[in-house]
Amino acid sequence: MNILVFIESAEGKVKKTSIEAVVYAHAMGGNVTAIALGEVDQAELEALGKYGAKKVLHAADSKLNQGIIQAYASVLVNAMNDEQADILVLANSSLGTPVGARVAAKIGASLASNVVEIPDTSSGFIVKRSIYTGKAFALVELKNAKKVLGLKKNAAEIKEVGAAISVTPYSTSLVDADFATKITSSEQATGEVLLPEANIVVSGGRGMKGPEHWGILEELAKTLHAATGCSKPVSDMNWRPHHEHVGQTGVKVAPQLYIAVGISGAIQHLAGVNSSKCIVVINKDPDAPFFKAADYGIVGDAFEIIPKLTEAIKAAK
């Protein structure tokens, strides 16, 4: 079984979710080829060998420095052919998910996204995927010879199984049609922990009263090396950027620790956090519904508790 893994990177570094995808493909028992597109740090790519890649391809064409959905799908389909790979594994993301969709349609693959576990291949090929925004799972059989698996964060636990390997350049023959969409510019936070990748998330809601009060949450987040998130009204009111909005209609996070401050815990918010390992809720209302979904709770005023919590964490380090 030859498996191709699509590697995504940010600021030259391979994304953690893509490393999970390599580990996942290796755990499936396949012969794993990883492929990265555009500019990526070579040492980062070599290191993929440690996580189970037998071969690492790099399509370094500068036209691929931008994540153009159509062009990426074309490169992946060609690489699947060249490597005789039947299965494509990728991390679900704003780029991976739509790219996987086009690949599946191009090659007639059975596709499953938000996959949470290694497939059960004891009879057929059964994957478990998260549905209803984390409220349930479906076990689905993928019957076509070709398959595309999109992984939810934490589908595999990162561990080293081998040694770094050298990177093989991969040449592409792209056509103009692949670049029908043009990326004219982008705005991206740099040097921050990205919300979908974060191990710890500190999230604020309307209870924070205004954007000027986010300093204490940012301080806590910095202390924990965490990403910051927020509830929908907070991004609707432009207190925080839209990409921080967590929930049913926003980012779905799956960190080790989610700290919710001044968020009531509406079911639509919970839908975005229910894959967190541990949830801490800080709210002044003892009846806030979020406490029912929490592992630990503190009833009290965020403006008093957050600075104390930050200090306590610093002291414990």
Next chain:
Amino acid sequence: MKILVCISHVPDTTSKINFTDNNTKFDSNGVQFIIGPYDDYALARAIEIKEASGATVTVINVGLAETEPTIRKALAIGADDAIRVNAEPTDSFFVAAQIAEQAKSGYDLILMGRESIDYNSGVVHGMVGEMLGMPSISPVMKLEIEGNTAKLAREIEGGKEFLEVNLPFVAGCQEPIAEWKIPNMRGIMSARTKPLTVVEPIAFDSGVKLQKFELPPPKGSVKMISPDNVGELVTLLKNEAKVL
């Protein structure tokens, strides 16, 4: 300009999810169905474009007869006509094949939600784009059309990117592309007589077969900590939950 908006018929976001028939069927008992929230953004943007510069808006749903009230709601919000592909939407690839078949007749713009909130695949737009040989862009948070060109903003992790593309193309939409629209009385009245065409599905096997559903294990109870003893929380997170 002809715009096609793809709407899914999904349980309201507050629904409790349960299954019946040995965990092989969704239990729709007591569940209210809505237009998918992301699809609702797509529809709202389509109506805005229609109001600003003139367009016809067709909505399409792949679903059995029970989805018609949801389709009528989209007509009440301002779509001109509707297509229902008479099939159970068992899988995103199957749905995409049906939509692509109906969209062949020629649309300048195909808008959908970035993902459905039942299956959460986030793939129908990419698949339809591929099947029709059109660009597909998702998740789109801004869409402006000037003549034959569109300017879009797409959300990426930690930010956004700005794109340009020529019509026709497919977009998977999310907020803040437009504000959700609520149907008014006149819209509701006129929706009753707007054309809703029912077509039979084409044969298509996506090679995805549901085996069964599962619910996550129930959550344990919350441990409350005194606001005067924040240090205890840190200790518990370290030693009990082992997440620090």
